[in-house]
Amino acid sequence: MKAFAYVNAANQQEALAALSTATRGRRLPLAGGTDLLGLMKDYVAEPDVLVNVKNLPAGIAVPAQGLAVIGAAATLTDVADHAALAKTYPALTDAARGVGTPQIRNVGTVGGNLMQRPRCWYFRNEEFHCLKKGGARCFAVEGENQYHAIFGDGPCHIVHPSSLAPPLIAYNARIKVAGPQGEREIEAGTFFLMPDRNMFGETVLEPTELVTEVVIPTPRNVSAATYEVKFKQSHDWSIVTASVALRMSGGGGGVVESARVVLGAVAPVPWRSLPAEQMLKGKRVDEAVAWQAAEAALADARPMSGNGYKVQVAKTALRRAIMKATGAKVV
Amino acid sequence: MADTPQVPEVNAPSRPQPHEKYPWPAEPTLVGKRIQRVDGPIKVTGQAKYSYDINRPGGLHGRILRSPHPHARIVAIDLSAASKAPGVKAVMAVLQPGAKVMFQGEEVAALAAATEEQADDALRLIKVQYEVLPHIATEALALREGAPQVFKDGNIKAGDTEEAGDLEAGFKAAAHTVLAGYATQVQTHVSLETHGCVCEWDGDKLTSWVSTQAVHGTREQFAKALDIPQANVRVITEYMGGGFGSKFGPDAQGIICAKLAKQAGAAVKLLLDRKDEHLASGNRPSSASKIKAGVSADGMLTAFDAETWGTGGAGAGSGFPLPYIYVFPNRRRKHRDIFTNAGPQRAMRAPGHPQGCFHTEMLMDELADKLRMDPLAFRIKNLPPEAPNAMWRKYFPIAAERFGWSKRHVTGDPTPGPIKRGMGCAANRWGGGGQGTKAHCEINPDGSVVMRCGTQDLGVGTKTIVAIITAETLGIPMELVRAEIGDSNYPFSGGSGGSTTAPGVSPAIRVTSGMALDALKAKVAPGLGVDAATLVASNGRIHVKGDPSKGLAWRDACKQLGMEPLAVDGQWERGLSASGTSGVQFAEVEVDIETGVSKVTRVTCVQDCGLIVDQLTAESQCIGGIIGGVNYALFEDRILDRVTGHMVNPNMEWYRIAGPSDIPTIDITLMNQPERGVIGIGEPPTISTAAAVANAVANAIGARIRSIPITPEKVITALAEREKTGGTL
């Protein structure tokens, strides 16, 4: 790993100050390091300076009224084990529990999870100089793409790896960001950028900015769930994740007033499915409706040469997430 | 009809004449009991020092620059920038201009630096100019018309045709035939401890702490490659984190490490990283087949005609036994090795057998399905005759009973819902004989005992069985015995491969400790006023046989040695070990047909290994073998990018290995055969797991996936295919 300087920032101000001159890839925030260290050891990231951001806000607050707030430096274990969060935002805590292994969750942070880089095996191996690293081609197109995107049409075909992002978008969370110009709040759904908008990163964040907090509105009359499909039971990436939040109409009777449907690991960004949301709106959810929503969500999928099976997996994940949100028992 | 046996090892006479002087005890006190590993506590508390943990004063870290190209000619190597990099103390070219690299990961240059990070950084300053040559990434590409011929004698090496009986008559006698093809992937060894060593010179004497399966073999190879006397080399492997057949010498990295250490005048530690390990330290070759087989209306196998191929990488073979175990009286089999520009294969836990077992056992289930016959009954009908090393007729029913085979449904779980359950089974055979081990035993005046033997413990429990046999023979508690192994300065023992260690080492320990006891008896007999021949050792005493009161406590007996420890040397002798094992396994799976995810829920294993020395370590071999088999069935796959020939998953992230929650419930029944003596058990338990799992998946979902690993992708594709064609099995 290339030698680097380390700024041990004591708080957010110091961290921001240390990053104020940052340019892409040269000065990087370091939180738990579960992602960044691997990239550095593999010579995919070669920063000159690392800035400790473990001293950013790390608390989790779930007031009875108003917004829930999760500090960027909260660990995935903090999220997974938080009783009040689990009660109000089960789709989020379920997703956090599914991340990697206990060791990863104990060290990995929420900020780092949203900012982690893709797992594309061409990206992660030093010898492939692909589009995302400034090269001329995407190796996945003609190569081994069984875990790549089924939406998005490239030119880079990564899937966004964050398990937290789909439920956060489903809950309509906002990401609080601080930078030299002060603070701003970004809807989680617009935080992530497709490769045509940002080839060398995956979000709207500037190199001088930090994620400081995630804020989530109180879900009223919302039933939400996350369903992940993994090959191995633990220490594995999802083949597909689905998060749904169904806002039920006030009158009771189980009719969906509006829905937010997000698929993970199918596109370069967490993939919000408006067709599925449309399909669920005004319906009383049962297996048949869940099927229709899943069909609608995947109707536009454009699999690559080797990942057609992911369409079926995604349909299943979404259908099961919808049924799980209604309280049904799913396998 | 064939009169030569299909599998020469099967039914080999395998009951040895028992050893005359030191036969295994009829009523052992330690041998065969459930005994914890002697080094368990220090391993789990991190005190055991593996090669990786050896830090020498002033020691450096070595790293190897490897070819990024699967096939290229070296034009020039410029070491100058690297040699000036911070911390660098030695740099060398491994290959010279003009030389060719034949696979990604082949060693090109190397250096040693003060820290691992400095070494890694400096490596990237070595400038190598390559002339990139056409390469072959996969078997399919090698077989394609017009493929570039990258190997001197062509990409394909046709092997012999094995033939017996009358194939035409065999097919004529068949009521049903099956025509099918099966395939297995390339699997790497993924030893948790990677390959490598620490080398330190003292003048022209080399000490090397090596992660090796052969301390003596490694010493020889070091001496030869470095042109120094064997006497000048000492190889130490006190603890080791697995080798599975891939660690039989210093290897390129060991020789490089020694040379760097010499150049730098300091100790060098050079252990591979996980990527190096996947690329260049061996693998189990792939295998593929096209088989036509016939069976008579009453369920007897009549004919077997197979074409097979596989790749062992750059210039290495890919053979495997076929058909496996079951008797096909009329058969033909042609095999071709396909060379690809990938890391060459090495022996891997039961080389060839998991492949042969997979092809044959899949076929057996397909034939049974054609006959509408229970696959277990069908197997039993077609087994070779029973023999001590061919006990499947007995073991299949035992395992079936424990497993609950009678609850198996016919192919395709009729239960509604997405989760389908299924059952499958498979058999295995192995050799597992060994010899050629020497040992040295010292009994000290204070009653403590040292047993020294230049074998090595790969993590399997060798040190423990050395202590068990010594203590058993001397009639003393194991705490009094210090087993010293893993050093080439100790008496010779062979490499630990082919499940030969236990049958090689155990007799040597039995004989040597028996001799030591005889010497001690001779010492104390006069004082007791008895003939030494009447004495026995048991329960911590040396006493007249049948009269424990007429004797001495062990420590008192040892005191009579005075100042001088008693020392004897002994070696392996006939009559205490044998060769030839058999076993069967049953697997139960759950397949989610909507996600394609398969989970192995239970495995039942019935296995023999002659005389069981330690029930716990023998079971542990079964557990490890079965977990390896589950990995082979579902997860492991060396994936090479079809375009560039680079491995895309040289890690433990996308090269999947079962975690604790992926491991099935494992039920083990060991069949003790004390009359045969010790036989190895390292390899057999991994052979049949994947075949049993794959058969169980077919039984669950009603569609047959004829290749491993059984990924969600394959399950979904197979089910979609079945839907399209409307067919079932």
Ligand SMILES: Cc1cc2nc3c(=O)[nH]c(=O)nc-3n(C[C@H](O)[C@H](O)[C@H](O)COP(=O)(O)OP(=O)(O)OC[C@H]3O[C@@H](n4cnc5c(N)ncnc54)[C@H](O)[C@@H]3O)c2cc1C
């Ligand atoms: C074996 C393994 C399995 C995994 N499985 C999963 C999984 O199933 N699902 C999943 O979602 N993830 C998974 N991960 C990824 C893991 O969740 C992330 O690595 C972790 O959340 C990152 O957090 P960190 O604090 O360690 O980030 P770091 O590694 O410290 O940082 C990651 C990136 O984020 C940037 N960064 C960190 N904090 C901030 C901030 N506050 N503001 C701006 N930028 C910041 C860093 O500069 C860096 O680029 C896995 C990782 C491993 C190693």
Ligand code: SF4
């Ligand atoms: S998918 Fe993106 S990251 Fe992966 S090879 Fe293509 S361009 Fe590179």
